[in-house]
Amino acid sequence: MRKKYLITAAVFLAIAVAFGVGISVSPGTFLIQDVPVGKKFDISEKVGYVIRIGRNSGAGVYVLTPRRPSEDGTKATGFYDFPDPSWFHLQRDTLSLAADSTSYTKMWLELPDDPSLYNRHFLLGVDVSPTLESTKGMIAVGAYLLYRFETEPKEGVVPELPAGEMAFVPSVVEFDSLGRRANVSRTLKLFRGGEVKTRVKLYRLDPESEVAKYTILLTPGYRRAPEGIVLFPDQITIDPKEGGKLFVQVAYDKPPKHKHLEEIIIAESQFGEKAFLRVHINLK
Template structure:
């Protein structure tokens, strides 16, 4: 008989200053996980059906860091501070975000095999914090902001049965490991108009895809207009005159299980102008029986100054 391993009660417990002051929001404000078994490991993404998410809606790019923090006090409903932060692991902790972007990471919860934990309740804080906005010339307003999200863990009153251990092992074998695409951003400087650049050979820039799952992944990569994907241009940026000026090779590929591959980048600056900054976006589509997601890699192209000709 299948057991229910999770109860989710999702409410926002963030002050308005957190939500609006820096433009941060998260659907994971309060996460309640119950009936967790000692000696077992859990994926927040598997349990909830989606990862930990933070959306940034400010006006300027920021860097975002997600920290795991130990609370100081016991809650009114009996959740005590987590004994050891090593119980909680984030798959990714640092991000670079433009306005409108969302940072996502899985959270892995590892419950020690300790019977003294049976029936107890714990809580831990997950805190996304931004840097000061980049490019905001109003220095007196450029400050970092953050959220405090709460993860509540209820340990089952009894150790896991053999059947429950098998079921949890089956979940782990099915994989909460993911396919990752990096980097999020690429910066290229001092390019000249009407030239062809091998960005991989000349600037050592690639898009790297890691398939940490046990299945093949179909990969398709193409340059797309930022506006077609709701990606904002910051002040002074322009889209490429044609998305096809940026090429990814190979465009289509099959990535084998437990493998890493780098995808090369080529740029034709035909029609681009001195003194200007352009934003290109590569859409990376990942597909298999269990996966259907799109990643977006931003490429910032800064042309050479006309005075440097």
């Protein structure tokens, strides 16, 4: 059972401490799942998001620049740099604001038709900076937006990954139409870019962790699966060409309280890189 989902989090607010000059920018961060590969995905049309900037005094001109977050020292657990910021498009990359006004721009993605882009978790930064001309006599105030994208899952692909990046194939495992009892399993693979065999440990994402609360969020409509009903190995080895094979098993003797459950499995390599897998359990 796959649907288009949107997960949102915090709105970013930037305020200058001098001259009472401040801007607000939204959305400051979001997570969009099931981003299609090989065709245009209109974020503003599909999920209603636009980048909106407000200013509480004075006029200003702001330039919006998509960036790879790692170049600015920013990371998010389980997500890797958006491969090419030019795939993220803005209707306008320069916004002019009068005093006490707002301005906005629509946005969309165009990922190329590349099998390696399925099953991926990307992080994109958008720098919002005022032009020098619009900040004369004032402190320059900007913002930095962080957008997370999970591309659509697909079985059977062998991704070509940058060195040090990992990806599950598929990135979402579905167990559908389960009954009052269950004991079913699926096999999948974990890949890592690079030329060396890599040891990887696997563990359940702690639902009380900061990562679970703010970064790798639950899919809307799902509850977190009770601990112990989703089984998987605690470690595997990834071959640089073949990947690493693993199983995921769902087993229970009594039906869970909720019909739609999600488990999130973290893979952490011996070098510290992390990836995550979503396991969906859907009861009849």
